[in-house]
Amino acid sequence: GGTTDGGGKVRIDHLLSRPYDIAIRDPRFFPMSYTIDKNLEGPVIPVSLVVIQTGGVEGVVRYGSAPASDVTVSLYLSSLGREYKLQRQFSTQTARDGAFGVDSLPSGLYEYSAHATENEWTQIDMPLITGELTVNPGAIAHHDIVIPIGTASISGRVSLGSAPLANVRVDIGTESGGLTYFRSTRTGNDGTYAIDALLPGEASIYFMHSTSFDAVHTEDRFGQSIRRHHPVELATGSNTALDVQFLTGTQLI
Numbered sequence: 001g002g003t004t005d006g007g008g009k010v011r012i013d014h015l016l017s018r019p020y021d022i023a024i025r026d027p028r029f030f031p032m033s034y035t036i037d038k039n040l041e042g043p044v045i046p047v048s049l050v051v052i053q054t055g056g057v058e059g060v061v062r063y064g065s066a067p068a069s070d071v072t073v074s075l076y077l078s079s080l081g082r083e084y085k086l087q088r089q090f091s092t093q094t095a096r097d098g099a100f101g102v103d104s105l106p107s108g109l110y111e112y113s114a115h116a117t118e119n120e121w122t123q124i125d126m127p128l129i130t131g132e133l134t135v136n137p138g139a140i141a142h143h144d145i146v147i148p149i150g151t152a153s154i155s156g157r158v159s160l161g162s163a164p165l166a167n168v169r170v171d172i173g174t175e176s177g178g179l180t181y182f183r184s185t186r187t188g189n190d191g192t193y194a195i196d197a198l199l200p201g202e203a204s205i206y207f208m209h210s211t212s213f214d215a216v217h218t219e220d221r222f223g224q225s226i227r228r229h230h231p232v233e234l235a236t237g238s239n240t241a242l243d244v245q246f247l248t249g250t251q252l253i
Contacts, residue, residue: 060145
């Protein structure tokens, strides 16, 4: 192999006369490949490799109409598998006025997510919103991200048998206009939780607990936890009450 010089050129010697696949790797971008589909002939074969076209994105993140500071915006190419996207995501954090910007992005369609940690909107690291945007070569795309403030809410109590269950993770997600919105919290010492400012309509709420097993309701093993899923209908301007009871059982180890 070899490494390009300041002019973007590389030379690899002592190759056999046969077809080759050339892999181009740059830690800033994603791997690409180029195929020479004929036998190499002669002492030096010039090959024009793929040119990486880049662009950028800028915008403002808002909670309703208010700028959202200290929000992490992550972008990853939609064409890559999820495992690889997590390794090659591009991230930045919003400034005090909610502004963000990322440049030198390979052009293409991106999925984005905006995260906030331990602020008035969420007590755990969870996307607040996910969506898509396009980065064009040689251009800076302007894309504002608005996290809507709804008028619906949900609250209730989580218990293990009859005892209150503290520190259960509660995630709820709603969809609107092709975007997915999330809110998260944890139960208090008395097992209660409450999430407000939600969009009305159909939603999915998940309760994640690590020390119980319930064979009655719909649950999944998620890592070392039990995750309970409930579909709910959120009404405009009103609260939905939902209590959840985990049955005492075998502790997950």
